[in-house]
Amino acid sequence: MEAVIAIVGLLFVLFVAAGVFVTVKAVQAAKRGVDRGMAQARRTVEDTSLRARRLTQPGVAGELAQLRLSLRTSMRATQDVLHAGAADDASLKEALGLFERLSAHGHELDDELKRLEREPDRGSVAARLPELRERLERITHSAESLRWAARDRARQFADDDLAALNEQIDMEAGALRHWSKEPLEDRIRASGEAPGSAHAAGAAGGGTSRSGASGPASAAGSADGAAGGGAVRKPWGPVEDETPAITARDPRTQPSYPWQKAPRTERTT
Numbered sequence: 001m002e003a004v005i006a007i008v009g010l011l012f013v014l015f016v017a018a019g020v021f022v023t024v025k026a027v028q029a030a031k032r033g034v035d036r037g038m039a040q041a042r043r044t045v046e047d048t049s050l051r052a053r054r055l056t057q058p059g060v061a062g063e064l065a066q067l068r069l070s071l072r073t074s075m076r077a078t079q080d081v082l083h084a085g086a087a088d089d090a091s092l093k094e095a096l097g098l099f100e101r102l103s104a105h106g107h108e109l110d111d112e113l114k115r116l117e118r119e120p121d122r123g124s125v126a127a128r129l130p131e132l133r134e135r136l137e138r139i140t141h142s143a144e145s146l147r148w149a150a151r152d153r154a155r156q157f158a159d160d161d162l163a164a165l166n167e168q169i170d171m172e173a174g175a176l177r178h179w180s181k182e183p184l185e186d187r188i189r190a191s192g193e194a195p196g197s198a199h200a201a202g203a204a205g206g207g208t209s210r211s212g213a214s215g216p217a218s219a220a221g222s223a224d225g226a227a228g229g230g231a232v233r234k235p236w237g238p239v240e241d242e243t244p245a246i247t248a249r250d251p252r253t254q255p256s257y258p259w260q261k262a263p264r265t266e267r268t269t
Contacts, residue, residue: 043072043076046072047069047072047073050065050068050069050072051065051069053065054066054069059122060122060125060126060129061117063129064113064116064117064125064129065117067113067132067133067136068110068113068114070136070140071106071109071110071113071136071139071140072110074139074140074143074144075102075103075106075139075140075143077143077147078099078143078144078146078147079099079103081147081150081151082095082096082099082146082147082150083096085150085153085154088154089153089154089157091153092150092153095146095149095150098146099143099146102139102142102143102146105135105139106139106143109132109135109136109139112132113132116128116132
């Protein structure tokens, strides 16, 4: 009884532990989903505000908004392409590592631009714009290089796969159309000559075997055939396709036995 209670208690503890584990995993997944949604919403709001600021605030503020928007758009596009390609191509993992290092410089530049937006001295900010623009071009150029290299690699793989598929389809189509490569007249001639040649070969073989078995009689038969003006010589034995005739026995030539009755003779009047 104590063993049963211990087993039931152990099962209860296992069920509770499994329930707690599943609950924690579900909460973590939900939290990640909420965080991802909040981050996406925050990025959308920031991008919308940057676009509005670029259009409504001319001068230094509009230039800073344009720089931040260009940086964020380029980095996000590169990140999406690399993550999408890394799922199918393991060679892009190194490119992802390089992009992570590039993202650190991009985040640093974005934070600096964000701080300059709240800077009251617009003259100092305007003096630093050429330097910031140069850094932005270097970062975006590197991001674009990674992005287009990944796209070209994926397109090259797709082209190679399509070329191999087209070659296989052409080979299969040629194999399916092999009957059309032989002319119709050649096929008719081959189908007409095959039975005749086989029949001639069979007749020649049969004549040779019969001539070898008959000996002098075959020689005499051939001489008679030649004297008869080329008449077709009939075989001595029965043909395979013909059934030999049954000859009735003559009762006069049959041996007589004591137990047999004498045959009745016909009387004439």
